[in-house]
Amino acid sequence: MAFTDWMKQANLIDGKWVGADGGATIDVTNPVDGSVIGTIPKGGKAEAERAIDAASAAFPGFRDMSLMERCNLLWKLHDALMDNQKDLAELLTVEMGKPMAESMGEIAIGAQYVRWFAEEARRAKGEIVPAGVNGRRILVTKHAIGVVGMITPWNFPSSMLARKIAPALAVGCTVVAKPATATPYSGLAWGALCEEVGYPKGVVNVVTGSAREISKAMMESFEVRKITFTGSTEVGKELMRGAADTVKKVSMELGGNAPFLVFDDADLEKAVEGAMVSKFRNAGQTCVCANRIYVQSGIHDAFVAKLVEKTKAMKVGDGREKGVEQGPMIDMDAVEKVEEFVADAKAKGARVETGGGRHGNGGTFFEPTVMTGATQAMKFATEEIFGPLAPVFRFETEEEAISMANDTVYGLACYAYTSDLGRAFRLNEGLQYGMIGINSGLITTVEAPFGGVKESGLGKEGGSQGLEDYLETKYVCIDGI
Numbered sequence: 001m002a003f004t005d006w007m008k009q010a011n012l013i014d015g016k017w018v019g020a021d022g023g024a025t026i027d028v029t030n031p032v033d034g035s036v037i038g039t040i041p042k043g044g045k046a047e048a049e050r051a052i053d054a055a056s057a058a059f060p061g062f063r064d065m066s067l068m069e070r071c072n073l074l075w076k077l078h079d080a081l082m083d084n085q086k087d088l089a090e091l092l093t094v095e096m097g098k099p100m101a102e103s104m105g106e107i108a109i110g111a112q113y114v115r116w117f118a119e120e121a122r123r124a125k126g127e128i129v130p131a132g133v134n135g136r137r138i139l140v141t142k143h144a145i146g147v148v149g150m151i152t153p154w155n156f157p158s159s160m161l162a163r164k165i166a167p168a169l170a171v172g173c174t175v176v177a178k179p180a181t182a183t184p185y186s187g188l189a190w191g192a193l194c195e196e197v198g199y200p201k202g203v204v205n206v207v208t209g210s211a212r213e214i215s216k217a218m219m220e221s222f223e224v225r226k227i228t229f230t231g232s233t234e235v236g237k238e239l240m241r242g243a244a245d246t247v248k249k250v251s252m253e254l255g256g257n258a259p260f261l262v263f264d265d266a267d268l269e270k271a272v273e274g275a276m277v278s279k280f281r282n283a284g285q286t287c288v289c290a291n292r293i294y295v296q297s298g299i300h301d302a303f304v305a306k307l308v309e310k311t312k313a314m315k316v317g318d319g320r321e322k323g324v325e326q327g328p329m330i331d332m333d334a335v336e337k338v339e340e341f342v343a344d345a346k347a348k349g350a351r352v353e354t355g356g357g358r359h360g361n362g363g364t365f366f367e368p369t370v371m372t373g374a375t376q377a378m379k380f381a382t383e384e385i386f387g388p389l390a391p392v393f394r395f396e397t398e399e400e401a402i403s404m405a406n407d408t409v410y411g412l413a414c415y416a417y418t419s420d421l422g423r424a425f426r427l428n429e430g431l432q433y434g435m436i437g438i439n440s441g442l443i444t445t446v447e448a449p450f451g452g453v454k455e456s457g458l459g460k461e462g463g464s465q466g467l468e469d470y471l472e473t474k475y476v477c478i479d480g481i
Contacts, residue, residue, distance in 0.1 A: 003090035011041050011208055012191035014054035015201025020209060021046055026181055031097040031328040031364050032318045040184045043209030048176065048217035051205035055147040055174035056223040058202030063144050063172035067121065074118035074170060076197035081111040088189055092158055093319040095183045097327035097364075098282050100319055109446065110162030113462065116446040120467050121170035131477075139476040144172035145249060146225035148470065149218035151211070151239070152187060153231045154180035154330055155285045161190055163450070163461040164228045164251075165204070167470045169194075173226075176205045176218065182330055184208045215239060222246050226470065229253070230287075233410070233455050251459030251469045253287070253451060255384050256412030259405035260290035260441070261427075263398070264298035266417035267439070271299075272306045274441030275390070278415060280314065280368055281442075283326050284388040285334070288413035288435070288444065291385050292374070294393045294401050304372055304392055308353045311368045311390070316359055328364040329387060335364050338387035344379045345371055345391060355388070382408055398423060402430045412452035415441055434460075 010017040019025070024042035029035060041047070062070075081088065089103035096103075129138040148168045152160045157179060168175055179187025191206040207214055218224050219242035227243050228251040229236055236254040243250050260278060262271045278290040295303045319327040329335050335358065342356055355369030366388055374391035375381070381393075381404075395401045405414060415437040416427050424438045434452035437443040444450060449460035459469045 001084065001087050003087040003094065006084065006087055006091050006189040006192060007038055007185045008188040008192050009038050009040055011043055011047060011051075012188065012195070012204065012206045013047065013051045014205065015195070020044070026209070028095060028182075028184060030094055031330055033363060037094055038185070040181070040188070040208040043207050044213035045217045047209065048178075048207050048214040049221070051176045051207050052147060052217065052221045052223055054202035055176050055205055058200060059146055059174045062174055062200060062203050065172065070170060070172060071118045071121060073197060073199060074114050074166065077193060078111045078114040078118065080193045080197050081107060081114065084193075085111075088158065088186070090320065091189065092183075092186050093327070095185050096154065096157060097330065098319050099324045099327055102282060103319070106156060106159045109444070110159040112446045113159070113162040114166045116462070117166040117170040117467060120167075120464060123464070124171060124467055124471060135479060135481050137478045137481055139478065141474050141476065142171075142471040143474060145470055145472050146173060147223050148173045148175055148226045148228060149215075149224045150175060150177040151215060151218075151227070151229045151231065152177065152179050154182040155282060155287075157183035157186035158189070160230050161187055163446075163466065165190060167467045169199070169203070171467065171470050173470050174203050176207065176224070178207055178211065178214045178218075181208065181211065216242070219243055219245070219248075225249060226251070228459070228469070236457065249469070249472075251461070252457040253459075253461060254412075254455060254457040255410055256287040256452065256456055257291045257382065257384050257408045257410040258288055258413045258415065260293045261401050261405060261414070261416040262293070262295040262299060262303055263401075263416070263418040263420070263423065264296045265419045266299060267419065268299060268302055268306065270439060271417040272303060272310060274415065274417060274437075274439070275307060276310055276441075278441030279390045280311070280326060280388055283329055283366070285330060285386050287384075290390065290415060290441065292381060292393060292405075293390055294395050294404060296401070297394055297396055300392075300394050304353065304370070307390065307392070308370050311370050312354050314368045316361060316365060316368065326368060326388060328361075329366055330364070332364055334387060335366055338366055338385065338389050341380045341383075341385055341387075341389055342369065342371070345374060348375065348378050350374050350378065350391065376404060376407060384410070398426070402427070406430075406432045409455040410452070411454035412456035413437070413443070
């Protein structure tokens with residue numbers, strides 16, 4: 001097969017591939033050159049409501065399917081992902097721009113989430129609680145929550161859906177997914193894969209089009225009992241307000257502003273490698289990438305020299321070309337946002353060590369950039385960059401570093417490099433983040449709970465905690481025993 005065989009240009013609703021009611025479409029472009037690679041339906045309220053109806057109708061039967069049948073379907077889905085890994089990765093690269101190596105990794109970790117939850121579903125245990133009076137038994141049981149609305153972003157269009165759809169299907173929930181308009185094909189491919197491995201019609205529905213109309217339909221529907229969203233904090237807050245009217249369960253993986261702390265006792269080589277992976281993966285367009293790099297004064301100059309050297313050596317280009325390490329940014333708005341951060345920092349005294357502007361490739365390509373002399377007064381100290389810009393701050397003491405790291409409304413991920421075991425434990429206590437990487441710049445794994453604190457969101461994805469978000473708990477009291 002070729003990657004185009006997975007490029008579905010229709011919505012999957014109740015087991016049928018259909019267009020928008022009025023026939024309207026949206027062009028999907030390749031960010032490398034802006035060329036149109038295909039179209040998708042411009043769906044809205046009506047299409048979303050039909051998908052919800054289909055998921056609602058399919059729920060009782062799928063919920064009552066035996067646990068092993070559901071697990072076996074997930075195993076088949078895992079195998080289908082890996083059997084078609086290269087084609088699915090190429091499709092992802094064409095619509096999003098990231099290098100093929102990163103896309104291959106994204107498909108692989110998506111398959112790992114499927115496999116993890118196929119296994120974890122067998123451990124969704126309840127409990128028998130000792131009763132306070134004789135003659136009673138107290139049972140606590142877990143049940144699939146129902147229809148789940150899923151809204152996913154453009155930066156990881158396959159794996160972000162994987163860690164939502166896998167636990168939902170594992171416990172017996174049905175799905176209405178809305179992939180990002182900029183990168184819809186990787187989301188639609190999940191519908192095709194689920195269809196291929198034998199999921200009953202209506203269990204998985206994928207609708208493209210107006211984010212506002214589709215999400216509104218999800219919010220207004222009482223049948224949708226849970227909303228899971230990955231995206232900006234601003235949109236997440238809107239969805240939480242909308243979910244209040246029908247008291248839906250929500251999972252929100254929102255914005256980040258990750259600090260990357262490097263202490264004088266750090267392994268310099270490993271710290272620089274970790275910073276490169278954390279900062280420039282996906283052209284810096286990740287919610288967990290290093291947004292602010294804080295380096296202790298004793299190691300600061302050596303760290304900057306090595307970081308600049310490695311940044312200059314990065315190969316920028318079309319993600320399908322061999323050896324490319326950074327592709328284009330998703331669109332011109334993203335480019336202009338990074339330019340604003342650079343201009344703001346320069347005006348306030350920061351210095352560009354390498355990069356700093358649009359790349360010679362043109363379009364939405366941006367140079368991998370390192371800036372020094374960063375301060376808390378600069379925009380990127382409190383706002384998410386979401387681009388290949390690495391600002392380096394200098395600090396003196398551990399207390400100062402922790403204070404600056406926590407000086408944000410966000411609390412998703414953070415990183416720290418140190419050889420002091422005691423400091424590692426102090427950082428765990430002091431840093432206000434849902435995920436902390438000590439001596440590692442890449443910490444996402446299916447076995448661990450992914451999620452933040454403060455305005456970075458609610459709920460967890462991955463780990464045993466990721467399954468809990470798709471279950472509700474019932475208590476049964478049996479008397480007269």
